[in-house]
Amino acid sequence: MKVELFVRLIIPDTIAITALNAMKKMGFEVKSVVRQDYYSFEITENKDFEERIKKVDVLVNYNKHRAANRLEKYGNVNVLVKNTDDQNEGLLNVLRNRLGFNEIKSIVKGTLWSLSIDAGDPLAIAEKITNDLLYNKHYQEIEVL
Amino acid sequence: MNKIAVIYFPGTNCEEETKRSVESVGMKADIFRWNFNPKLLAKYDGYILPGGWSYEDRIRAGVISARDPIMEMIKEFAKSGKPVLGICNGAQILVETGLIPGLKDEIQMALAPNFVGFRDFWVNLKHVSKKKNAFNMFYAQDELIPMPIAHGEGRFTTKDKSLIKELIENNQIIFKYCDKDGEVIDKYPVNPNGAILNIAAITNKKGNVMAIMPHPERANWKKQLPDKNLSSYEDGESKTPARRIFESMKYFLENES
Numbered sequence: 001m002k003v004e005l006f007v008r009l010i011i012p013d014t015i016a017i018t019a020l021n022a023m024k025k026m027g028f029e030v031k032s033v034v035r036q037d038y039y040s041f042e043i044t045e046n047k048d049f050e051e052r053i054k055k056v057d058v059l060v061n062y063n064k065h066r067a068a069n070r071l072e073k074y075g076n077v078n079v080l081v082k083n084t085d086d087q088n089e090g091l092l093n094v095l096r097n098r099l100g101f102n103e104i105k106s107i108v109k110g111t112l113w114s115l116s117i118d119a120g121d122p123l124a125i126a127e128k129i130t131n132d133l134l135y136n137k138h139y140q141e142i143e144v145l
Numbered sequence: 146m147n148k149i150a151v152i153y154f155p156g157t158n159c160e161e162e163t164k165r166s167v168e169s170v171g172m173k174a175d176i177f178r179w180n181f182n183p184k185l186l187a188k189y190d191g192y193i194l195p196g197g198w199s200y201e202d203r204i205r206a207g208v209i210s211a212r213d214p215i216m217e218m219i220k221e222f223a224k225s226g227k228p229v230l231g232i233c234n235g236a237q238i239l240v241e242t243g244l245i246p247g248l249k250d251e252i253q254m255a256l257a258p259n260f261v262g263f264r265d266f267w268v269n270l271k272h273v274s275k276k277k278n279a280f281n282m283f284y285a286q287d288e289l290i291p292m293p294i295a296h297g298e299g300r301f302t303t304k305d306k307s308l309i310k311e312l313i314e315n316n317q318i319i320f321k322y323c324d325k326d327g328e329v330i331d332k333y334p335v336n337p338n339g340a341i342l343n344i345a346a347i348t349n350k351k352g353n354v355m356a357i358m359p360h361p362e363r364a365n366w367k368k369q370l371p372d373k374n375l376s377s378y379e380d381g382e383s384k385t386p387a388r389r390i391f392e393s394m395k396y397f398l399e400n401e402s
Contacts, residue, residue, distance in 0.1 A: 014201070014203070015201075015203045015204065018200060018201075018203045018204070018209060019203065019204055022204075022209050022212055025212070025214075026212060083257075083258065085257070085302070086257075086258060086260070087260075089260075090261075090262055132212075133204065133208065133212065134204060136205065136208075136241070136252060136255040136257075137252075137304060138252070138253075138254055138255035138257070138302055138303045138304045138305075139255045139257035139258075139300075139302055140255075
């Protein structure tokens with residue numbers, strides 16, 4: 001069973017700001033960028049897992065984050081970039097062995113980029129931005145949500 | 146006297162010691178900020194992209210710097226044969242521009258996150274290349290060089306399996322992580338980050354561009370080494386194996402370029 005977690009900053013996101021600046025300097029017409037940390041948990045059973053995982057302060061600090069279990073789209077093109085060959089052993093160890101989330105079998109981590117693109121073909125522009133800046137195919141994969 | 150530009154991006158933090166290492170071998174070095182007039186780069190004979198956290202590794206390490214306009218000039222100078230050395234974050238920038246391994250006009254590799262996270266300790270490197278280039282002129286085959294690493298994204302990797310074969314055939318793999326006896330063991334901590342084939346440094350095919358993850362500028366004087374037994378102040382100021390990377394750059398500029 002899979003449970004997803006989307007974590008976004010409610011304070012200024014300097015990574016998203018830098019990404020937007022880089023896109024503009026590269027000549028892409030992008031109105032805005034929203035970035036969310038993405039986690040996908042493969043679990044053996046769901047005993048309020050969705051609510052419990054949102055309260056883990058290793059993943060969500062409510063002083064600066066908001067978390068959701070469902071995708072909230074902030075742009076017209078949403079690209080999920082995932083690391084393909086990372087077993088996330090460190091995070092798995094913390095969640096299982098220190099915080100008691102024994103139901104977690106595996107974790108996939110990634111970044112969800114929500115791009116607001118008005119001009120031209122937003123999907124084609126987003127694809128170019130993703131290939132030129134947002135991901136390296138040699139250790140990451142992408143999914144348009 | 147040959148002049149080297151040590152490129153400084155926001156977040157670079159190894160520029161001063163890199164400059165000192167260049168000067169220790171008798172070359173002149175200037176710290177060249179990313180927002181200086183890039184046309185001024187033409188007056189330099191070689192370029193070093195030093196270590197640090199340029200742009201805080203935002204998006205991923207090295208990618209924002211790699212897209213900076215100054216790198217278009219560095220690419221042109223690299224193509225013309227001038228030496229370009231990328232150390233740690235500098236190596237990440239070179240990989241994200243495609244200058245390393247430089248066999249196609251696209252990004253062919255990644256310096257991906259270490260399997261075990263950020264690591265900061267001394268490693269042993271083995272010089273494995275059978276071909277001389279701008280950075281390994283004075284290393285013997287299988288020579289061991291102590292050097293420190295300090296990185297969280299230093300794992301050379303690629304999806305292109307044929308690339309590895311090409312790198313080996315072209316002698317582009319220069320240094321590999323090994324143990325103190327020179328055994329290249331693909332297991333932590335000998336391989337500190339999980340890099341394929343224990344790769345620590347790669348050059349382009351011409352041999353004038355090198356991306357190295359460990360820090361030679363932090364192992365340039367004997368006083369910097371961990372197992373030193375210094376007999377005097379002068380002993381501490383004496384040369385180390387790592388310094389020969391910079392000496393090689395100087396030799397290359399004086400004799401080969």
